[in-house]
Amino acid sequence: MSFPEQSRAAYRQVVALTGALFLSYLTVAMSLPAVPVHVVQHLGLPNAAGGLAIGIAFLSTILTRGIAGGLSDRIGGKLCMQRGLLIYAVACVICLTSSWGTLPNLTAYTVLIAGRLLVGLGESLAMVGMISWAIGLMGQPQTGRVMALVGAGMYGSFAVGGPLGMILLGRTGFAGVMAACTLLPLIGLLAIQAIPAVAPSPGRRESFWRIIGQIWQPGTVVGFQGVGFAVLGAFFSLYFLSRGWPYAGLGLTCFGLGFVAVRLLCGHLPDRIGGTPVALVSLGVEACGQFLLWQAYTPLMALAGALLTGLGCSMVFPAMGANVVKRVPPHLRGTAIGGFVIFQDLAYGASGPLVGLLADKTSYSTVFLVGGVAALLAMTLTLRLHRAVLIAPA
Known part of the structure; x- marks a missing residue:
């Protein structure tokens, strides 16, 4: 383009x-x-x-x-x-x-x-x-x-x-x-070194927690989205080994291929059609990938689920990030970005240990059910954000 x-x-x-x-x-x-x-x-x-x-x-x-x-x-x-x-x-x-x-x-x-x-x-x-x-x-x-x-x-x-x-x-x-x-x-x-700097924008600084209060909704969407990647990264290999399937090492490869391909091909879409429509479709694809992993009965189905998860996860962060940047003035952009990324960090850090407790009591496939439900919760919140954008005064 x-x-x-x-x-x-x-x-x-x-x-x-x-x-x-x-x-x-x-x-x-x-x-x-x-x-x-x-x-x-x-x-x-x-x-x-x-x-x-x-x-x-x-x-x-x-x-x-x-x-x-x-x-x-x-x-x-x-x-x-x-x-x-x-x-x-x-x-x-x-x-x-x-x-x-x-x-x-x-x-x-x-x-x-x-x-x-x-x-x-x-x-x-x-x-x-x-x-x-x-x-x-x-x-x-x-x-x-x-x-x-x-x-x-x-x-x-x-x-x-x-x-x-x-x-x-x-x-x-x-x-x-x-x-x-x-x-x-x-x-x-x-x-x-040779790339020109951009001068910081003047303006009144605000507390970090006040900024979090303005961006928590898109941040929560990204947090829920991150559960799918976190459980795939932590448990995909164990999932395959528990079932005696080959190709346990290809889960993150399939995820990464889908993720990077969509980023390169569709990176312009949040700026062109808006962040919430992109996030809604992406989260739907991620949910399908997680549910496919949950119900997979062949290694090929599970690898397809990993690929779908990568395709879906790919654009949620930039889509919601565009939403975050619009919520704050330029002089608070860095603070907002820092706060926004925390939600994804927390999802990556907490999902594995917490969902691992569930895996110990049930099976490894159950962790992907949790990832799918988290993606659906993110879709629900994103739909609310999209409706808010539609009814907002011009």
């Missing part, structure tokens, strides 16, 4: 920002399989310690979204993103030092936890700063397109980062993985 000539340069700049975000998220994705192996096999600590080393970064991300949003509003998205990329690099250097053989194991683990906490802060600053900066470059009417690119960069990095991290771990050890993770955000930092 085409868009105005004057937007082409800005679009290319946003694509470059997406590339830098992709590199920063490779840092996260490559470390996911490497960190628990390092903790358990090299530091000799239990599996729970490995899980904590992974989860602490996501907790840090949730707790610092508001900080990142406020900083982006005060100093601008470019400086915010640059600081995030630098913090990524520093965090990975700290994690690298935990592999030094001269450190006692508990000391090395403490150093690793400190580095992982900083990784979460870097992720918050880089992502929120990038979105705010990109919207400033493209203009608010292109918010949906911007957020679609962001998601493509993020999930593309997770698609390749995990396998790449395991390959590096086998060939270079944990120190080699962390050295690569240190370089990646620095390369991204160099790549964005």
Whole structure:
């Protein structure tokens, strides 16, 4: 599709920002399989310690979204993103030092936890700063397109980062993985230096919780949508293994293919026809995918359900993100984005453990019933938002 000539340069700049975000998220994705192996096999600590080393970064991300949003509003998205990329690099250097053989194991683990906490802060600053900066470059009417690119960069990095991290771990050890993770955000930092900054908009600042009060409805939609991805990521392989099916590793592959394809092909739709219509259709597709997983009696049906889930989940975040940005003035955009992303973070972080309790008492297929019901609840709330838009005065 085409868009105005004057937007082409800005679009290319946003694509470059997406590339830098992709590199920063490779840092996260490559470390996911490497960190628990390092903790358990090299530091000799239990599996729970490995899980904590992974989860602490996501907790840090949730707790610092508001900080990142406020900083982006005060100093601008470019400086915010640059600081995030630098913090990524520093965090990975700290994690690298935990592999030094001269450190006692508990000391090395403490150093690793400190580095992982900083990784979460870097992720918050880089992502929120990038979105705010990109919207400033493209203009608010292109918010949906911007957020679609962001998601493509993020999930593309997770698609390749995990396998790449395991390959590096086998060939270079944990120190080699962390050295690569240190370089990646620095390369991204160099790549964005020439892109012009967008000055922060003047205006009266408001409290983070006041902004949450304005955006909680689209945020809740994204939270419910995130349940489907969370349960698929946590339980798809176990679901297949419990039934003795092959191809257990292809669940996230099918999800990712559908997700990225829709982001690239349909990223313009929220800006063209509105966020709520796009979200309604997307959530319906996600619900179908989850219910198909719930009732699947062959591996092919289940893989089709994973693909449908990816197709459906893909556009909900940019569709609702466009809705969020319209609710606040430009000088509060970063704060709103930071608050909005928290809803998705919470869904990703809480769904697995909570639904896992249900799986222990029933079966793995039941978790996808929960994902489908969550998508239907999101559809209900989205329909209310759509009706509100229709009756709102022009």
